[in-house]
Amino acid sequence: MTAPSRPDRLLVLAPTRRAASETFIRANLEGLPFATTAFFGDERPLRSPWRLVYGTAILLSKLLTRLRCPWLATWPASWVTWALIHRCRPDAVLVEFGFEAVRVMEACAWTGVPLVVHFRGSDASARNRLGMLEERYRRLMRIASAVIVKSRPMADTLLDLGASADWLLISPSGANTALFEGSRPAAADPVLLAVGRFVEKKGPLHTIRSFAQLCHQSTASTPRLQLWMVGEGPLLAEAQALVQSLALTQQVRLLGVRSQVEVAALMREVRAFVQHSLVAADGDSEGSPVAVMEAQLSGLPVVATRHAGIPDVVLDGESGFLVDEGDETAMAAAMARVVNDRELAARLGDCGRRRVLAGFTVDHHLRQVSELLRKVIEASRR
Template identity: 45%
Template sequence: YVNDVIESNRQQYGEMFEQAAAIIAVSRDMEQQLIKLGAPAEKIVYNAYGVDMKLFANASPEEAPPRFVAVGRFVEKKSPHLTLLAFSKLLDAHPDARLTMIGDGPLFGLCRQLADALGISAKVEFTGFRDHEFVSRAMQKARAFVQHSVRSPNGDSEGTPVAVIEAQATGLPVVATAHAGIKDVVVDGKTGFLVKELDIDAMADSMLQVAEDPELAGQLGRCGRQRVLDHFSLEISLRRLARVIEKASNGALQATPDSDTAVGQCLSGWC
């Protein structure tokens, strides 16, 4: 469906790109997709979402029980059912683990049925939709954040999931897929673990690492919060956006590297 929409509106995209003074991409993958659609590279500016560093803070994963938290709509591209399958495998090796799933959507009922079928419903909490304050408190009590995002069969994919940034800001390690903008935020082995899409075994193994090693979880979480503070805070995102608007309004926009554009890189010795 998504691919069909893009193809049927390709001419309109071209007209939009021509008229735009600036085009903002919230992930590096989106940046490349826009270029493939015909967007001039010099008009594209990377600016991921920013999060409130005061609201999302104060996690202590090294002191928390082995509870994982997942936050997001229950839709195909976020694949909550695959998160459940990975968690089920984790329980084989670490039966004390727990999972809190926050959100709602078309796959919510299916996921509850799957938890029942897997015999893990007593260890999975489905909260439904909750506000930011609830999410923040849930993250503060968790060992790690988990999300198995994929490119869905209809072509739909993530931009940069805000919940991933919020989790790192809180101080949680993130176990997720190397999908779309997630890999711009999470540094594999330094702020969390990234696995291939659909690799349930690898996700379960990564979850097991942080479940069995609280000190590792704490180290990853501290590095993750620092990374968000340096590159993905609300203040930084708004400052980038203001700079883009100012340059575009003055007709002086040019995609030139600056200190903010290295967010997708893992520098030697970083954290």
């Protein structure tokens, strides 16, 4: 009898698994069809020596990066990762985020184990990362066997840094079909929902100001016209102050952090999803926002901006409305269309759901990433 072949082994390295906004890391760990071992840079449990050592090495690498010594910052975590590779004997290493990959990349160069890097957004756009890490990223592109990105603009950035077009996958993270369904925008009150961290690239202040214009123009009953915002972050206090100054405290609800299950439930109560994504002052950009895909999968129309990977997901005039970055008046007008026309909202939402089911679910993403990893592993064996 032929002995059954062992499953391919995957070592996953990521900054954290605890952040509420980083559900995609947990989805990869749960859904990729490999024998997976994962280590996280923010975990240093005393009862797990290897995790303690890895987390400490990442902490030291972060300190050296802040001291503007990116070359030295590579070595502590690379040495520990080299030891982990010898201990776990993976067939490939998958690293979440480019800035994490430059900390561990030399271990793959030393061992010959193929490295796949998953870029997400700020790691391939923000100037404070690209500027300081440009030389390190060029080295990373020479070491990496393959690269995964969220959008065409991210792909173009990494191609300029030396990534191989033949081994570059554009794959949005995708929405979870088990959670996001059942929205009925035609039956919902005129409530708009925004989900995302309160950071500049998510445009929460632009969204609030657009909603204020809508309130001033709308014929809808004022108490029923509302904006619900899920998330927290450095702009939350400024958002709270803006709501106060615009006299919107009865219409804007700041709901804090909510779980995916809670967000899915909120999407079943509202008329539309809104997000004013834009390029931040430091160059930080979105990849392809998961919340936009989740909203469309739920059956909601989306009002958003022509930014990063959003136009790949939202078809302007078919599954939602797209406006230019920074154009709050246009966003208010688009909000008004879905608030004032229930049937239009329903048609847009239905189109969005069909579009995400056709190509932007978690299953699509996991299948694409799995196929890439298998190709990388097979190529390394050859």
